[in-house]
Amino acid sequence: MRWTYASLTDRGSRRRRNEDALLVVPERGLFAVADGMGGHAAGDVASRLAVAALASAVPDPLPPDLGAEAVGQHLRAAVLAAHEAIVAEAEAIPAQRGMGTTLTVLSPLPHQARAVIAHIGDSRVYRVRDGALEQLTRDHTWIQGQLDAGMLTPAQARSHPWSSVLLRVLGGEGDAEPDICTVDTRVGDLLLLCTDGLSSVVDGVDLGVLLTQALPLETLAAQLVEAALVRGAPDNVTVVLLQAHPLPL
Numbered sequence: 001m002r003w004t005y006a007s008l009t010d011r012g013s014r015r016r017r018n019e020d021a022l023l024v025v026p027e028r029g030l031f032a033v034a035d036g037m038g039g040h041a042a043g044d045v046a047s048r049l050a051v052a053a054l055a056s057a058v059p060d061p062l063p064p065d066l067g068a069e070a071v072g073q074h075l076r077a078a079v080l081a082a083h084e085a086i087v088a089e090a091e092a093i094p095a096q097r098g099m100g101t102t103l104t105v106l107s108p109l110p111h112q113a114r115a116v117i118a119h120i121g122d123s124r125v126y127r128v129r130d131g132a133l134e135q136l137t138r139d140h141t142w143i144q145g146q147l148d149a150g151m152l153t154p155a156q157a158r159s160h161p162w163s164s165v166l167l168r169v170l171g172g173e174g175d176a177e178p179d180i181c182t183v184d185t186r187v188g189d190l191l192l193l194c195t196d197g198l199s200s201v202v203d204g205v206d207l208g209v210l211l212t213q214a215l216p217l218e219t220l221a222a223q224l225v226e227a228a229l230v231r232g233a234p235d236n237v238t239v240v241l242l243q244a245h246p247l248p249l
């Protein structure tokens with residue numbers, strides 16, 4: 001199979017800066033979004049550093065016959081290298097202390113009909129297959145833990161004051177271990193990487209409706225950002241879309 005892609009990022013309506021970053025390097029099979037946080041403009045330093053460190057830490061090129069497990073190990077090492085780079089920068093520049101970022105990476109393996117995901121924080125990967133939307137990543141948030149334990153309903157979680165508290169980020173003091181997973185891919189699959197500026201304001205039902213329209217990926221990306229903007233876009237919004245197609249005969 002082969003992949004087409006589109007991406008878009010927007011400052012949103014209320015933030016003065018865009019602290020999200022994205023990486024789209026199709027020839028290397030590297031797609032990522034990062035959502036930075038920290039005062040004194042350090043959030044955008046953290047997210048940009050994360051995607052740059054990721055891009056330089058993953059071997060270029062990755063051997064084409066590498067299995068999913070080996071690709072996962074490379075992605076894990078690259079995410080940990082990005083963490084180290086952010087920690088070093090924050091230690092060197094006092095104004096950037098405390099900066100951090102999410103990082104969600106997807107690497108399609110087109111010859112194996114699989115994709116590898118490395119993920120830390122609350123940026124997400126969704127897949128649309130046969131008209132159904134599925135979230136492939138699990139947020140590293142306090143709220144997700146409460147949902148898993150049945151302590152909160154999804155409606156309570158959405159309006160909870162701690163809804164944005166992250167348990168794992170790059171650059172933080174705690175564990176920076178990413179979740180690594182492999183998913184199978186099929187012709188027709190649509191994959192979305194996004195920051196919480198989209199997923200916190202556009203719910204799964206609306207996301208499913210938007211993503212099942214037969215439209216060019218650029219149009220879909222613009223519609224996703226527009227959906228966040230019409231809902232007030234309190235945060236930066238970033239989307240990366242990929243779609244799997246059959247190889248030409």
Ligand code: CA
Binds near residue numbers: 035195196197235236
């Ligand atoms: Ca955000």
